[in-house]
Amino acid sequence: MKNKLTSIGIKKAPGGVHRDGDGLQLEKAGDGGKWVYRYSHLGKRREMGLGSWPTVGLADARRMRDEWKGELAAGRDPITVRKAQRAVEVAARDRSDPTFAAALELVFDARKASLRGDGTRGKWMSQLTHHVLPSIGHIRIKDLTRHDIVEALKPIWHKMPPTAEKAYVRLHLVLKEAQLMGYDCNPLEAVAASRILGDVRYKPTPFEATPWQKIPDLYAKLGNLVTENCLRWMILTCVRAHGCVGARFDEIDGDVWTVPAERIKAAEGKAEPFRVPLSSEALRVLERLRMTDSPFLFSQDGRKPIAHNSPATRLTNLKEAGRPHGFRASFRTWVQDTEACSWEVSEMVLGHAVGNKVERAYARSDLLDRRRIVMEAWARHVTGEAATTSNVVSITKGAAG
Known part of the structure; x- marks a missing residue:
């Protein structure tokens, strides 16, 4: 079929559809238009855009039509x-020039093995x-600027400082790790954004802790609900909520409860x-709890442990301002005020690492016997039994000797 269109003719042609032959047509409107290749495949009519006119000229439109005719001829x-x-093409571009979202996935996948629960527990x-x-x-990370980052963080920078700090630290980390992976990006853009956003006046608020002097009153208020027994266990053991709510009877041998590594707060592989x-x-308390058939100390249905936030909810219902995590601070303050034991013993009670890496390599004792004495003294205080400071100090020092 003879071609019907010419470059000059197209310029002079009015608006509408102008056919060139072999399925190529120009849909013109005003000073512009678009090229369309019309064809039939497996009995179905199809229209394929080939670009806009005059950006794509007549010769290029014909060349593209002929290329796609070849594909059609091949079935x-x-x-x-x-x-x-x-x-x-998109996949190749994304591999060499990822968006920030894609870079985040790459960095997270590389790091999640070092995060507890593959990063789910801490919601990294x-x-x-x-x-x-x-x-x-x-936005492609190579195109990401400090001003883009400022716009992202500005809504939370002063209103939600803890959240903003975590977001900034991880955003900066993504750019640093992506750069080390060989991608074209500049982590200093994140640093510059933090300078533009400015300093934040923020004083961290610690967990509300029940004063140690009031712990006996709170302990006496606790009834026999599952959540209240869990609160008792938290107070008496000074173990974090995550360790307590999932406690199992088979973790206890005699008077020693071994909390498994997966419920200990630490980086993956470090617990x-x-x-x-x-x-x-x-x-x-344990003997009363053994009356259940559940493998868990604290379970509502016998099949799974109570929810992580259940003890905190119960404290709220009891109109107690202190939080479960604050019981650890109550114990630590009791130690400070009464000189109940040495610093290293109290830190061991809380499960904190004592000393630097070299010191820990040589000092391998977990001070279980010394901790046993202190926990007994703490329990006497919790239950309101008489326990003078001098007795606690003398017993602890005697164990140390």
Whole structure:
């Protein structure tokens, strides 16, 4: 078929559809238009855009039509072929020039093995997912500027400082790690953004802790609900909520409860099982709990442990301002005020690492016997039994000798 269009003729042609032959046509409107290749594949009429006129000239439009005619002659649908080609091109571009969202996934996948629960327990990505990705997730990291980052963090920088700090630290980390992976990006853009956003006046608020002097009153208020027994266990053992709510009977041998590594707060691969000496009062609580058929000390249905936030909710219902995690501060303050034991023993009770890495390599004792004495004294205080400071100090020092 003879070509019907010429470059000069197109310029003079009015608006409308102008056919060139072999399925190529120009849909003109005013001073512009678009090229369309019309064809039939497996009995279905198809229209394939070839670009806009005059950006794509007549000669180029004909060349593209002829290329796609070749695909059609080979039995392939030109539109399907082009989609597949573009998908390959996009994937190649994303591998060499990822968006911030894609870079975040790459960095997270590389780091999650070192995070507890593959990063789910601490919700490592949550601050970025909620406060950063909606603004800059689509931007290529090589194009990401300090001003883009400022716009992402500005809404939370002064209103939610703890959240903003976590988001900034992880955003900066993503850019640093991506750069080390060989991608073209500049981590200093994040640093510059923090300078533009400015300093924040923020004083961290610690967990509300029940004063140690009031712990006996709170302990006496606790009834026999599952959550209240769990609160008793937290007070008596000074173990974090995550360790307590999942406690199992098979973790207890005699008067020692061994909290497994997966419920100990630490980086992945760094946690170790933690032995907790149980006081006489803790053992009495344990005996009452053994009346259940559940493998868990604290379970509502016998099949799974109570929810992590259940003890805190119960404290709120009891109109107690202190939080479960604050019981550890109550114990630590009791130690300070009464000189109940040495610093290293109290730190061991709380499961904190004592000394530097070299010191810990040589001092391998977990001070279980010394901790047992202190926990017994703490339990006597918790239950309101008489225990003078001098008795506690003399007993602890005697154990140390």
